[in-house]
Amino acid sequence: MRLNEAKNVIDEAISSGRTLVVVGECTVHYHGRAASKLASGERLVIVKSDGSFLVHQNKNMAAINYQPPKGVITAELGDGALVLRASRREPKELLEAFFSRIDFAQSFVMRDDRSLRVFGTEKNLSELLMQDLELIEPGLRPVKSESPLGKGRIDVFALDRDGNPVVIEVKRRTAGLSAVSQLQRYVSEVSKRKGVRVRGVLCAPGISPKALNFLECEGLEFFKLDYEVHNPSAEIKGLQRKQAGLKEFF
């Protein structure tokens, strides 16, 4: 495909707001929050109507170079090369793909007004847990979820059978050091504000050895959270009160 043919396809795509797909040999320069150079190779470039710009190599899921939405897209033909640019201010960034050869260029109308429905997110688990904190410990009752704090936001705030405040941090996957740090931060602040000892419970499907050690050192607690994701929901194993009206999620 000749570069000037490709140029027409590209201009047409940009002006009409269609999704553009280009395959060809190019080098890529990026300069903005960081800077990068990518020497010549055959890549797949995608430009979306919101200004998103992606450069894909033939491996890995993530784009090797990219620009998030709101970029201004321009194309320029000259000197035996076709340059495709995405730029924006704030932060000031410029991404350029210099094509020496274009094997394919076409644009597509992509009508799509549907959004993804996901199950098994951390928020999901928090909500389920709120329904039956007894799972963690008899007498534990919920007070507030997503409680804003000076130093962050507590997933679940509760009171144990003796009326002691309990801060609960939920993680959807194996908890690491940072999860413990996070919990520690919340517990420490609540404790300081209330002037009483506050318990901290980390709820996750697992915890790394170092994180467990750290957690124990800090006098925090770990509760193993077994859950499964079903298609239209997530479910915590052992939960007594199942969420009513799950179908309303749809």
Add this chain to the structure above:
Amino acid sequence: MRLNEAKNVIDEAISSGRTLVVVGECTVHYHGRAASKLASGERLVIVKSDGSFLVHQNKNMAAINYQPPKGVITAELGDGALVLRASRREPKELLEAFFSRIDFAQSFVMRDDRSLRVFGTEKNLSELLMQDLELIEPGLRPVKSESPLGKGRIDVFALDRDGNPVVIEVKRRTAGLSAVSQLQRYVSEVSKRKGVRVRGVLCAPGISPKALNFLECEGLEFFKLDYEVHNPSAEIKGLQRKQAGLKEFF
């Protein structure tokens, strides 16, 4: 394009290890670490030879559904629909795109053995900072970088003019609460191990108000790190000793 034509293109792409691009109307189901459903719409699907699988809507940089490398790709034609699947074990996951219509399907050979060279990463900044800690404070001298610890890995470990240990955490962008937590974790451990008071310095281009407050509460310090990324390098403003042989980076 008829679905059975597309099927041939897809099979050919999979067996030959080429990069596959498909555009058409589809619904997408995912079930694995979480679960998701995406109702019908026109999307762009990319399948790479390493098993990466991407479903792109016409907006946003990130794929709406995906599967990282090492997925097993299969295609099945039946019942007026073409199903494209990516699956893997460990974790057990399945991603399916059900195409009711295919507008485009083609595969591409994408020769590419070049990798990205990036400048202005955190590691970059750490290394530059190591060259002249005097920038932070007179008399400050480097001891070790990337020092492994029980509870993490210290960016830069140093001694101040009085011989006090100083833990330095570098962030390439505005530091938030988690950066302070991270630094606090390191300082606390080193302090416990050495049995002496240890200083902690957070070096970043900025710090959020809450993070600053937290940092000060914890007796930690903040140092504003001004830097610029140039094309073949990154540069910290005010640095005395410039890195020699930067050109060798290439």
Add this chain to the structure above:
DNA sequence: GCGATCAGCGGCACG
């Protein structure tokens, strides 16, 4: 708009 956090984070480097 900034800030804080999650993400099916991905990807990498190190033990």
Add this chain to the structure above:
DNA sequence: CGTGCCGTTGATCGC
């Protein structure tokens, strides 16, 4: 392998 952690993180949601 797991674990930690950075990332041009991106994307969302709340202030």
